[in-house]
Each structure stands twice: as C-alpha cells, then as structure tokens.
Amino acid sequence: MKKVLVALGSNSYNVYIGQGLLRQAGSRLKEAGLSGRAVIITNPVVKGLYGDILTRALSREGFNVSALLVPDGEEQKSLETAGRLYTELTAVYAERTTPILALGGGVIGDLAGFVAATYLRGVPLVQVPTTLLAQVDSSIGGKVAVDHGKLKNMVGAFYQPRLVIADIDTLKTLPAAILTEELAEVIKYAVIRDRELFAYIEREMGRIKSLDEEALEEIVFRSAGIKAGVVEQDETDLGLRAILNYGHTVGHAIESASDFRVGHGAAVAIGMVAAARVSHRQGILGRDDLLRLKSLIERAGLPTNVPPVDMGKVIEAIRHDKKVRGGRVTFILPRSIGEVFITDEVELALVEQVLAGQE
Numbered sequence: 001m002k003k004v005l006v007a008l009g010s011n012s013y014n015v016y017i018g019q020g021l022l023r024q025a026g027s028r029l030k031e032a033g034l035s036g037r038a039v040i041i042t043n044p045v046v047k048g049l050y051g052d053i054l055t056r057a058l059s060r061e062g063f064n065v066s067a068l069l070v071p072d073g074e075e076q077k078s079l080e081t082a083g084r085l086y087t088e089l090t091a092v093y094a095e096r097t098t099p100i101l102a103l104g105g106g107v108i109g110d111l112a113g114f115v116a117a118t119y120l121r122g123v124p125l126v127q128v129p130t131t132l133l134a135q136v137d138s139s140i141g142g143k144v145a146v147d148h149g150k151l152k153n154m155v156g157a158f159y160q161p162r163l164v165i166a167d168i169d170t171l172k173t174l175p176a177a178i179l180t181e182e183l184a185e186v187i188k189y190a191v192i193r194d195r196e197l198f199a200y201i202e203r204e205m206g207r208i209k210s211l212d213e214e215a216l217e218e219i220v221f222r223s224a225g226i227k228a229g230v231v232e233q234d235e236t237d238l239g240l241r242a243i244l245n246y247g248h249t250v251g252h253a254i255e256s257a258s259d260f261r262v263g264h265g266a267a268v269a270i271g272m273v274a275a276a277r278v279s280h281r282q283g284i285l286g287r288d289d290l291l292r293l294k295s296l297i298e299r300a301g302l303p304t305n306v307p308p309v310d311m312g313k314v315i316e317a318i319r320h321d322k323k324v325r326g327g328r329v330t331f332i333l334p335r336s337i338g339e340v341f342i343t344d345e346v347e348l349a350l351v352e353q354v355l356a357g358q359e
C-alpha cells in the first residue's frame with residue numbers, strides 16, 4: 001500500500017492507494033476518528049461489484065451501515081437527486097458526525113461530496129473512488145458539485161474529504177474502453193509535471209493495459225501525488241490549479257461540438273496534442289517531445305486528431321469556455337514533457353490551424 005498526504009492545514013488528509021483496501025475500510029475510518037453510523041452512496045453497478053465488501057468491512061469494525069442508491073449516469077449529478085438523498089439521509093438518521101462514503105466514479109464522488117458538504121452544513125466525507133479518473137483526479141482536491149441544466153458543475157463547493165481509499169483492485173472490472181479514456185488524465189499529469197512518469201508509461205504501457213497491479217498502483221500513486229501537490233499550492237483554484245486543465249480547453253470544446261459523442265478522455269487527448277502543436281509552432285516545445293507525446297497517446301489507444309466535427313462549433317465553444325477572462329482564452333501549453341505554462345497569448349487562428357492537422 002502507498003499513501004499520499006494532501007497537506008492542507010487543518011483540512012489535511014491521506015489518500016491510500018493499493019490492493020485489498022476496501023476490506024480495510026473500517027479500520028481506516030476509525031483511525032481517522034470516525035465511528036457509529038456510516039452511509040454509503042453508490043450506484044447499482046458499483047454496489048453489485050463492491051457494495052458487500054465495503055459494507056462488511058465497515059460492519060466488522062462496529063459501524064452501523066446504510067447504503068443509498070443513485071441510478072448510473074452523469075444526469076444524476078443534479079439538485080433533484082441531491083434533494084432525494086437529503087430525505088433518505090434523514091430517514092436513516094444520519095447525523096452531523098455520520099460519514100458519507102462515496103463509492104464509485106467521479107459522478108458519485110461529485111454528487112455524494114456535494115451532499116456531504118451541504119447536509120446539516122457538512123458531514124464527514126470519505127471518497128472511495130472506483131474508476132481510474134476518480135482515483136487520480138476527482139476524489140482528491142475537494143471540488144464537489146452538481147450540474148445545472150446544461151451547465152456542468154455549476155453548483156458546488158470546495159469540501160475536502162476526511163480520507164480517500166483508492167483500491168486498485170476495483171479497476172479490474174472497469175470496461176476497457178473507460179480505462180483507455182481515463183488514461184488520458186494520467187498522461188496529462190505526466191506532461192504537466194513528471195517527465196519520469198511519462199517515461200514510465202512509455203515503458204510499461206503493456207502492463208498498464210493488461211491491468212498489472214504493480215503498474216496500476218504506480219501510475220495512480222504518482223498521479224495522485226501530482227494532484228495533491230497542485231491542490232496544496234492552490235486549494236481554491238485561483239492560479240496554479242489551472243495547469244490541471246491542460247488539454248481541457250480544446251477537449252471540452254470538442255466534447256460539446258460533437259454533442260458528447262467524443263468521450264472526455266478522447267477529447268482531452270486531442271486537446272493535449274493540439275496544445276503541444278501550438279507550443280511547437282511557437283518555437284517552445286521541441287519536435288522530439290511533440291512526437292513522443294503523439295506516439296504515447298496513440299499507443300494508449302486514444303486519438304490525436306479531431307474527428308469529423310464542425311470546426312466552427314469547436315472554435316465557438318473555445319471562445320465560450322468558462323476560463324475565458326477579459327475576452328482572451330487561457331491555454332496551458334507544454335514547454336517540454338514534464339513542464340507546462342499558462343498563457344493567454346494564443347491566437348485562435350493558430351489553434352484552428354493545428355486542429356486542422358497542420359503540425
């Protein structure tokens with residue numbers, strides 16, 4: 001087992017990463033000072049796979065466990081579902097000290113986190129992420145939210161968990177297509193902060209793809225460490241945390257221009273390559289690094305070029321990105337593999353050119 005400390009003063013917590021950790025959940029919660037009642041929020045898919053293991057692990061340590069179910073899918077990240085959960089929490093007598101365990105991917109983590117942040121003005125939150133994205137990204141850093149209408153993550157809070165339990169074994173049941181998409185986020189961490197991690201993924205792609213435990217533990221540990229480090233320096237997203245959006249400005253635009261037919265990871269992969277091409281065209285990122293990035297993304301099974309979407313819509317969506325400040329679009333560009341910088345000096349015409357496939 002590995003451990004990452006997210007050092008945020010009185011809001012500090014540990015992220016535990018390793019195999020068989022669901023079984024140890026009860027003792028981890030007790031170590032964190034939690035006891036009594038505990039409420040698991042999850043969806044039917046994840047409950048069927050891991051609900052019993054987690055419930056038993058908690059009961060064994062004396063917790064009185066209830067589980068609340070939310071249907072699968074992003075559309076459940078809503079105030080309506082949150083409202084239903086408040087009612088159900090009251091029905092199981094959840095109190096100020098009752099921990100809520102978010103067992104699932106980023107959807108469950110964001111929704112249950114939002115509910116934990118607001119029910120009775122805040123109850124302890126334990127993230128138990130079961131997707132690669134949730135383990136390396138959404139469970140760490142305290143951003144919790146629901147969507148509002150078409151606006152993603154519109155209503156939310158910064159609310160740090162008491163602890164994060166990332167059991168690597170849960171990744172073995174993830175559909176291969178989801179794992180591939182979520183690898184984009186791991187590659188993102190490598191490009192923004194860790195050239196060694198990049199080389200590790202290059203070397204071990206075969207083992208990662210075949211779900212080798214040691215390789216998975218290593219990439220989750222390194223990625224979680226990077227996320228923790230960035231969050232520690234910018235807990236409330238006022239500056240540095242923007243680097244986590246590498247690949248996401250163009251990525252989000254492609255997702256929305258394609259009516260979400262292009263998945264998040266695929267769109268981010270295209271966005272990462274586009275940002276790298278822009279940097280290369282500006283004479284900053286070297287050709288070798290650009291080619292290494294493209295090649296790694298291809299080997300991961302992710303796209304590097306824009307699929308057939310309306311380019312006008314993509315550019316329009318970039319203009320409307322919520323990161324636009326004073327009419328200028330903020331981009332995160334790689335200086336080299338392992339280092340990025342934040343700039344608002346990118347002409348949209350250049351973005352359009354690189355998206356059209358010009359190196």
Ligand SMILES: NC(=O)c1ccc[n+]([C@@H]2O[C@H](COP(=O)([O-])OP(=O)(O)OC[C@H]3O[C@@H](n4cnc5c(N)ncnc54)[C@H](O)[C@@H]3O)[C@@H](O)[C@H]2O)c1
Nearest residue numbers: 045072105106107108130131133134137138143170173174
């Ligand atoms: N809070 C943050 O900082 C942050 C960061 C990034 C993304 N997010 C949010 O995360 C969400 C996406 O999260 P996601 O990619 O984990 O998607 P998800 O939560 O929808 O999970 C993907 C699918 O995998 C299933 N699943 C989960 N764990 C499984 C397992 N172990 N085995 C088999 N199936 C499993 C789920 O039921 C779901 O169908 C988005 O809503 C996004 O906004 C939040």
Ligand SMILES: [Zn+2]
Nearest residue numbers: 185248264268
């Ligand atoms: Zn992302």
